[in-house]
Amino acid sequence: MEPNPELYGLPFTVDGFNGMPFRRLGSTGLRVSNVGLGAWKFGFPETGDDSRVDQEAAFQILDRAIVLGVTFWDTANRYNNSSGNSERILGRWLRQNPDQRRNVVVATKCFGAMDGRSPNHCRLSRTNVLESVYASLRRLQVDCLDVLYFHNWDPETPVEESLAAVDDLVRRDLVRYFAVSNFSVEQLALYRALEREFGVRARIAAVQNRFDLLTGENAKHAGALEYCARAGIAFVAYSPLARGLLTERYLDPAKAGPGDRLYDEGDLGQQASAATLAKLKKLNAVAHEAGLKLGQLVLAYMLTLPGMGPLIPSSSSVEQLEANAAAGKAQLSGETCDRVRAILSSEE
Numbered sequence: 480m481e482p483n484p485e486l487y488g489l490p491f492t493v494d495g496f497n498g499m500p501f502r503r504l505g506s507t508g509l510r511v512s513n514v515g516l517g518a519w520k521f522g523f524p525e526t527g528d529d530s531r532v533d534q535e536a537a538f539q540i541l542d543r544a545i546v547l548g549v550t551f552w553d554t555a556n557r558y559n560n561s562s563g564n565s566e567r568i569l570g571r572w573l574r575q576n577p578d579q580r581r582n583v584v585v586a587t588k589c590f591g592a593m594d595g596r597s598p599n600h601c602r603l604s605r606t607n608v609l610e611s612v613y614a615s616l617r618r619l620q621v622d623c624l625d626v627l628y629f630h631n632w633d634p635e636t637p638v639e640e641s642l643a644a645v646d647d648l649v650r651r652d653l654v655r656y657f658a659v660s661n662f663s664v665e666q667l668a669l670y671r672a673l674e675r676e677f678g679v680r681a682r683i684a685a686v687q688n689r690f691d692l693l694t695g696e697n698a699k700h701a702g703a704l705e706y707c708a709r710a711g712i713a714f715v716a717y718s719p720l721a722r723g724l725l726t727e728r729y730l731d732p733a734k735a736g737p738g739d740r741l742y743d744e745g746d747l748g749q750q751a752s753a754a755t756l757a758k759l760k761k762l763n764a765v766a767h768e769a770g771l772k773l774g775q776l777v778l779a780y781m782l783t784l785p786g787m788g789p790l791i792p793s794s795s796s797v798e799q800l801e802a803n804a805a806a807g808k809a810q811l812s813g814e815t816c817d818r819v820r821a822i823l824s825s826e827e
């Protein structure tokens with residue numbers, strides 16, 4: 480007799496949300512969307528906080544992100560001139576959408592000074608870790624942080640002090656998962672060893688380091704992606720689109736102007752060298768043949784790399800979000816991946 484599906488009700492497990500495939504955050508049980516959302520540039524530009532996306536535009540992006548299953552949201556206490564405004568925008572949205580709280584994985588970071596005056600309100604001392612988290616919880620208007628990153632390595636605080644602080648937060652359920660950012664292989668390995676020695680619950684789930692297909696990792700953090708693949712840590716690449724360079728928008732840099740981030744930040748000329756543009760044009764041709772945009776090919780290819788965790792491109796508009804989200808669902812053929820690899824490794 481065929482089993483009656485109605486007797487079994489809903490499936491025990493699901494692997495995606497609103498059509499977006501998910502992946503585990505390192506070796507943890509936490510699942511996060513293949514493509515998430517970097518919220519660095521969300522804020523109140525009218526106050527001069529150096530953000531680029533105001534509340535109205537950010538809310539449109541966040542509404543659409545839920546529909547597209549883009550639910551891994553990345554921010555930091557310090558984003559936009561240490562204002563806390565990126566967190567505030569997410570907090571206001573979450574307050575207006577309480578039913579969505581359980582669908583979103585909110586990740587934020589602590590380390591840097593917020594007031595710029597007190598030596599005890601920066602770095603990874605017990606005081607700063609605890610107080611930064613309390614402040615982030617208030618701005619984000621949530622009961623717990625799904626992921627807390629240490630934003631940087633702190634050479635001046637004993638690792639056991641920082642780890643004990645985050646472990647206490649985990650035990651109090653103010654933080655669910657722990658991660659680090661801008662760490663080298665040696666620093667990751669040291670944390671891993673001490674986590675074991677002290678038996679803390681706060682084991683590193685992810686490392687957020689800079690990585691894009693053109694420049695790879697930052698020299699001082701080189702090898703972290705490979706380490707993550709071996710250690711069961713998710714490598715969360717920041718600036719995966721090289722701030723927009725790895726999309727079709729700068730293929731003709733002469734067309735860039737005010738409103739384009741690389742132009743506004745003043746380093747388009749340096750970034751868009753003739754050699755880089757030549758590679759981008761070749762990648763663009765491969766993308767078209769695969770039915771994708773250049774930025775989508777870049778993100779989809781990154782998702783195939785061993786150790787790579789979820790991607791967190793910043794989206795400044797709903798259109799960008801839609802393009803980036805589609806990359807999280809794209810399946811690249813082996814041949815397409817081979818062609819991308821060949822272009823990236825060519826010396827021309």
Ligand SMILES: NC(=O)c1ccc[n+]([C@@H]2O[C@H](COP(=O)([O-])OP(=O)(O)OC[C@H]3O[C@@H](n4cnc5c(N)ncnc54)[C@H](OP(=O)(O)O)[C@@H]3O)[C@@H](O)[C@H]2O)c1
Nearest residue numbers: 517518519717718719720721722723726739740792793795
């Ligand atoms: N841990 C750290 O130290 C650290 C450092 C930097 C960033 N991050 C995190 O990483 C996230 C992403 O990094 P990022 O903002 O530096 O760089 P990114 O994601 O590589 O680039 C984002 C920029 O690219 C453009 N863009 C995005 N999607 C596009 C699309 N589909 N088509 C065309 N252009 C598109 C937008 O530029 P326009 O604004 O010009 O439209 C956007 O601001 C941040 O939000 C932040 O959460 C972490």
